[in-house]
Amino acid sequence: MSLNKIAGEQEEEIRRSKIIDEQKTEFISIASHEIKTPITVIKAYAQIAKKAKDDNSQFLKEIVEKIDFQSSKLLSLVQQLLDVSKIENGSLIYSMEQVSICSFILEMASIMRHILPNHELITELCEDVDVRIDKLRMEQVFSNILGNAAKYSEKNTVIKITSILDEGFVKICVSDQGIGMSTGGMKSIFEKFYRNEDVIRTHAGLGMGLYITSKIVTDHGGKIWVTSDEGLGSRFYFTVPF
Template sequence: MILIVDDTPENLISLKKVLEKNNFEVDTASSGEEALKKVLKNEYVLIILDVQMPGMDGFEVAEAISGYSKARETAIIFLSAANTENKFITKGYSSGGLDYITKPVDMDILLLKVKTFYRIYEQSRKLIEIQKALLDEIEFRKQAERKKDEFISIASHELKTPLTSVKGYVQLLERSIEKGDVPTLKKHLVKAQIQLEKLNELITDLLDISKIESGKLKFNKQPFMIDALLDSVTEIIHQSNPEFKIIRTGTARKEICADEMRIEQVIINFLTNAIKYSPGTSEIHIKVEERGDHIYVGVKDFGIGIDADQQKNVFEKFYRVEETAIHFQGLGIGLYISAEIIRRHDGEVGVQSIPGEGSEFYFSIPLYSTSETD
């Protein structure tokens, strides 16, 4: 928008008419004081400012405008019927003006200058937008780099822990063999197997991340009953965590067409997380519902919960809730993989949580996914 400042109404009307005829949005002020009030309220691309005005003259107005941070970069063209000597023109530039036109105004020249300033303004705005986009992109690269470095550090630690344990149990096994202590031998074998299984799970997650990144995560979608899958998963989880009671409500009588192994992976991830982040509790709830042409599965715990501002991030790659990262092991990729699996089934994944009261992680998938089998 252009602001025309002139104490002569005829000048205001004629300039406004010409500029509006050329599709410029125009505002007017009949005094320096009125102009300053308008500059405080509105943003202008260009100010056409008369020099000779009662009260504040054009030079004083320009100097005042240059003190406003919002309007400091606004272009100013001075208009003057007198004071065309070099010293007055110089004063105009030193006051913050970018150009000087004498009266009577040649409208063709004025329009040419206005169009030039508008073109410069548009180019400057685009450059600022490009600069901001570049800065945002650089910051995103930096954040990604920090996340990657943190992940490598965590992954190294998480992989090293079961490896160190297995190495220790192998040494104990050697001693037990030498002593012929079969009961102790069996006990150490079981513990070594548990650590090897943890190691296998970590490696599987890392491989899944690689497949997701390269677009090679495969799916084999076949019809199956979700209730039968839940029976199997519940039994597996209960065997390794007998202290937890898993209560299921609801049922799904319809078959779904999905990758049973991948859906099982998601449910196991939800259940193991529910147990992991619920120290001191002994109950997990699974809710199953048919919702139109979708199946809803929710896993609710009564553990530590998640703050509202962190819930939106828990399905991001490598994200770990800061307060829990210190106390609980993990790579921070299980939920990301789960979310990708559900999305590739045209489904939705989410969490509802209250800090100190627990969380419910859930997913909803259509009975028949429209995505191609990968």
């Protein structure tokens, strides 16, 4: 091996290490902000509730609902951090069970319609088949992908879930009418801590959701990928064996 080649490989390794360090630094900064925000809001509402008059029950109910919402947001952030840690040390555990996939998708769609009331969520599914999945983890997959579809698309637009049977797999697609992404974004979207530069300032997030999602899908024996057109929307595909 020539000295030039060795030097080139060393430079590339240094470059990759620098990028990883920069991503970690940026992640710590973003994570600190994302976690601090709901804590600050919870504390503020708790202080307001303490000063409220006892007879103002409707006001207190609204305050408690806001505290509950921010607490759920904080719990989700902490859960993502824990999941990444489990993935890194190989301790992500699954509890597999037999599930009718289309029934499961319809159930998830019903739940997500309440969570995403500003979007029209429609389904177009294949014949039902049984699959072996961890229901809680697969709920996480749908929640992450559908949540992103809503986050990066305008209100009152359509999010569509389709499924087909394809050579021993159920192929599921979630399509949206959102901002889409570049070719570079599609290549990196499932990487840990990755966030597209175009949306960092306008959309909150830690860059962990799709990384965790991809790990769950592959651990179920499936694959995950995305196609997209900038300004027109994205289509997230993943497969589950049956």
